[in-house]
Amino acid sequence: MTYDITKKTAPAMPNLGKGLEFVKLALSQISPDMREPIAPTLFDAAAAHISGTEFMYPDLTWKELCGMMDALSAGSAGGKGQMQGYVEAMMRGARQHDTTELQKLVEWQRTMKSKGANKEKPVRPDVTFWFPPSDVTNPAFIQNAMACEQNGEHTQYYNMPEVEMADKMCGGHKQVTQTIRNIYDKQRAGALRATADGVTGNPTLRVNMNISCTPGEARNFFKRDLFNGTLGRIAFSYKARGNRDGKIPRQGKYNEAFLCKLDEYIVRLQACKGRFIVKPLNKLADQLAADMAALADLTDDDALWDMGKRAIVNAWKKGCVLYILNGQTWTRAMGDFVEWLVYFDLWSKSQIFGDMLKDGDTSTVEAQKSGPKNMLSDLPDTFNEAQLEALRVTMDKPKEGTKRQLRVWMSRGFIEYAAQTGLYTKTNEYLKGK
Numbered sequence: 001m002t003y004d005i006t007k008k009t010a011p012a013m014p015n016l017g018k019g020l021e022f023v024k025l026a027l028s029q030i031s032p033d034m035r036e037p038i039a040p041t042l043f044d045a046a047a048a049h050i051s052g053t054e055f056m057y058p059d060l061t062w063k064e065l066c067g068m069m070d071a072l073s074a075g076s077a078g079g080k081g082q083m084q085g086y087v088e089a090m091m092r093g094a095r096q097h098d099t100t101e102l103q104k105l106v107e108w109q110r111t112m113k114s115k116g117a118n119k120e121k122p123v124r125p126d127v128t129f130w131f132p133p134s135d136v137t138n139p140a141f142i143q144n145a146m147a148c149e150q151n152g153e154h155t156q157y158y159n160m161p162e163v164e165m166a167d168k169m170c171g172g173h174k175q176v177t178q179t180i181r182n183i184y185d186k187q188r189a190g191a192l193r194a195t196a197d198g199v200t201g202n203p204t205l206r207v208n209m210n211i212s213c214t215p216g217e218a219r220n221f222f223k224r225d226l227f228n229g230t231l232g233r234i235a236f237s238y239k240a241r242g243n244r245d246g247k248i249p250r251q252g253k254y255n256e257a258f259l260c261k262l263d264e265y266i267v268r269l270q271a272c273k274g275r276f277i278v279k280p281l282n283k284l285a286d287q288l289a290a291d292m293a294a295l296a297d298l299t300d301d302d303a304l305w306d307m308g309k310r311a312i313v314n315a316w317k318k319g320c321v322l323y324i325l326n327g328q329t330w331t332r333a334m335g336d337f338v339e340w341l342v343y344f345d346l347w348s349k350s351q352i353f354g355d356m357l358k359d360g361d362t363s364t365v366e367a368q369k370s371g372p373k374n375m376l377s378d379l380p381d382t383f384n385e386a387q388l389e390a391l392r393v394t395m396d397k398p399k400e401g402t403k404r405q406l407r408v409w410m411s412r413g414f415i416e417y418a419a420q421t422g423l424y425t426k427t428n429e430y431l432k433g434k
Contacts, residue, residue, distance in 0.1 A: 002339060002340075002343070003339075003340065003343035003344075003347070004374070005295075005343055005346050005347040005350055005372065006299070006350075006372055006373055006374045006377070008240075008351075010036065010238070010240070010344065010347055010348075011340060011343045011344050011347055012036075013035075013036045013039060013337075013340055013344075014333070014336040014337055014340050015333070015336075016333070016337070017331070017332075017333030017336075018331045018332075018333050019322065019326045019329070019330070019331030019333050019334040020322070020326075020331075020333055020334060020337055021325075021326075022042075022046075022265050022322070022325040022326075023039060023042065023322075023337070025258070025261055025262065025265075026042050026086055026262075027039060027042075028252055028258070029085060029086065029251060029252030029253065029254055029258065030082050030086070030251065030252070031079065031082065031249030031250055031251050032249070033079065033239075033242060033249050034079040034082050034239065034249065036239075036344075037072060037074065037237045037238065037239040038072065038082065038083060038086070038237070039237075040070060040235060040237045040318070040341050040344060040345065041070040041072050041083060041210055041237055042086065043068060043070075043317070043318040043321045044068045044069065044070050044157065044208040044209060044210050045086070045087050045090040045091055045157055045159070045208070045210065046090060046265070046266075046269060046321055046325070047065040047066065047068055047155070047208055047269070047317070047321050048066075048091070048094070048130065048131075048155045048156070048157035048208045049093075049266055049269035049270050050064075050065045050155070050269050050270070050272060050321070050324065051152055051153055051154055051155065052152075052153070052273040052274075053065065053272050053273055053274060053275075053276070053324075054274075054275045054276070055275070055276050055277070055278065055317075055320045055323075056275070056276070056277045056282070057282070057285070057313070057316065058282045058285050058286055058289075062275065063186075063317070064186060064206070065317055065320055065321060066155045066183075066186060066206040066207060066208055067183050067184045067185065067186050067205075067206075067207065067208070067317075068208045068209075068235075068314070068317055068318075069180070069183065069184065069208070069209045069210075069211070069233065069234045069235065070209075070210055070211070070234070070235045070236075070237060071163070071210075071211040071212075071213060071218065071234050071235070071236050071237065072210065072211070072212050072213075072237050072239075073212075073213050073214065073215050073218050073236060073237065073238045073239070073348065073352055074214070074215075074238070074239035074241075075214055075215070075239075075241050076214055078214075078239055078241070079239065079249060080161075080212040080213075081161075081212075082251060083159070083210060083212065084159070084161075085251065085254055086254075087159045087210065088254075089254045089258070089259060089262055090262065090266070091130075091131045091157065092259070093266070094130035094131035094157065095131060097130055098129045098130060098131055098132075101127040101128060101129055102127075102129075104125040104127050105124075105125060105127055107125075108122060108124055108125050126147065126150075126151070127147060128144065128147040128148050128151050128154060129144050129147075129156070130148075130154060130155075130156065130157065131156075131157050131158075131159075132144055132156060132158060134158060134159060134160045134161060134162075134165050135165060135168060136158070136168070136169050137168060137169070138168070138169060138170060138171035138172075138175075141156075141169050141170075142189055142201045142203065143201070144156060145189060145203040145204070145205055145206070145207070146201060146203040148203075148206060149203045149204050149206070153204075153206060154206070155206040155207065155208055156206065156207045156208070157207075157208045157209070158207065158208075158209045158210070159209075159210045160209065160210065160211045160212065161212050162212070162213065162217070163211050163212075163213040163217050163218060163221045164217070164221065166179075166180075166211070166221075176225070176230070177225050177228060177230050178190060179205075180230050180233055180234065181229065181230070181233065182205050183205045183207045183209070184233040186204060186205065186206060187204070187205065188202045188203060188204050188205070189201065189202050189203055189204075189205055190202065211234070215238070215351075215352045218236075218352055218353075219352060219353065222353070226303075226353060227303065229306070229310070231307065231349065231353065232306060232307040232309070232310035232311070233310055233314075235311065235314040235315075235341070235345045236345055236348040236349050236352065237344065237345070237348055238347070238348035238349075238351050238352055240351065265325050268324055268325055268327065269321075269324055269325070272324045272328070276320075276323070276328070278319070278320065278323050278330055280330045280335060281316060281319045281320070281323065281330060281334075281335070281338065282316075284319075284335050284338060284339065285312055285316050288312045288315075288339065288342055289309070289312060292304075292305060292308035292309065292311075292312065292342075293305065294412055294414075295308065295372075296308065297405070297408045297409065297412060298374045298375065298376055298377075298409075298414070299372040299373055299374055299375065300375065300392075300397060300401065300405055301372050304346065304350075304372050307346060307349060308342070308346060311341075311342045311345045311346055312342055314341070314342075314345065315338045315339075315341035315342045315345070316338065318338065318341055319334065319335075319338040322334050322337070322338070346372075350372055354372070373395060375388070375391055375392070375395070375405075376409065376414060376415070376426065376430070378391055379391065381425060381426045381431070382423050382424070382425045382426075383423065383424055384422060384423055384424065385402060385403070385406065385422075385424075388402050388405065388406065388424075389402040392405075406424065409424075410424075413427055413429055413430070414426065414427060414430045415427060415430070
């Protein structure tokens with residue numbers, strides 16, 4: 001494992017080498033203090049330009065590059081708003097398209113009002129919005145999903161500056177879990193809608209989404225959805241509160257030169273069609289799956305294991321987007337970046353939700369104290385069973401699991417047992433990779 005998510009400091013983003021030119025371009029206008037937390041969130045808007053394209057995941061299923069959801073979490077006035085400049089630059093074409101579509105709707109509504117009660121009403125124009133407003137209502141969301149499905153299976157993209165806006169889009173907070181599940185899994189909306197033309201409104205949800213929130217807002221919003229898979233389906237990117245240095249962060253300008261270069265990447269995204277298998281990316285996903293299992297065993301944390309599996313899928317999709325952006329070629333630097341995305345997602349969640357909202361606390365202080373702990377690192381290089389048992393008790397884990405944990409650590413090559421002394425010793429392989 002390259003990264004240690006049990007520390008308070010964030011896993012450092014790797015060097016943006018060959019194949020990551022798009023990431024470097026997108027981050028060039030972001031202030032240096034926000035580049036690392038914003039880097040994982042760049043792909044949702046980019047992937048909204050992709051349609052008619054599928055990639056094979058290691059489980060042999062074909063996946064479209066929709067259902068991508070990222071939450072950028074930082075304190076109030078922490079710099080989250082810098083996402084807006086990038087999003088508007090990336091979605092310029094969608095804005096223009098939506099403006100034209102809206103004008104069609106306005107003209108139709110004007111004609112409807114001018115017709116008398118007994119005159120035949122014009123048919124509503126077939127309009128689709130690619131970048132709908134963040135305060136969209138649930139009926140409008142479903143109606144637009146229907147239109148997008150019928151017109152090229154286009155992906156809707158949403159940029160929500162407040163996480164509570166998801167309630168309105170989903171039709172209430174109780175529906176958020178099911179809607180997020182359907183978006184992530186590219187399922188149908190699951191709720192029919194009655195209209196004057198009959199019963200309709202159960203489209204396949206092709207949606208990508210960015211959400212901005214403070215840690216406290218995130219904890220309040222997701223506090224009932226920590227164990228049902230909702231949290232794992234959303235990749236989190238957390239920026240810890242910085243020092244009071246009294247300096248205003250400097251942002252760049254999205255000038256013509258930047259936009260021209262960005263448009264070259266957008267053309268690649270829009271032109272990509274067909275089915276692809278990226279073997280080195282799938283090999284990396286298999287390696288990460290083994291690493292997640294080892295990490296879960298070191299921490300004895302089933303919740304971390306469950307979130308880790310979906311963190312791999314989320315990062316893998318971003319790797320597919322990078323593959324397209326890089327002219328359908330793969331590089332080692334791209335693999336390093338995808339690996340970092342997995343660990344940064346899990347680290348961010350541990351910083352925000354580490355205590356799993358015990359006693360309803362919404363501050364992040366306890367969360368950061370109660371994140372995943374590598375129990376083996378808290379033991380001396382040579383230790384006995386009683387020491388691990390005592391450690392488990394202090395972490396509110398049942399002492400009955402001590403023997404099983406020792407067996408798992410031995411099978412993974414983390415420790416060795418000396419029958420003569422009855423002591424366990426950390427292996428050189430574990431100490432080197434720690």
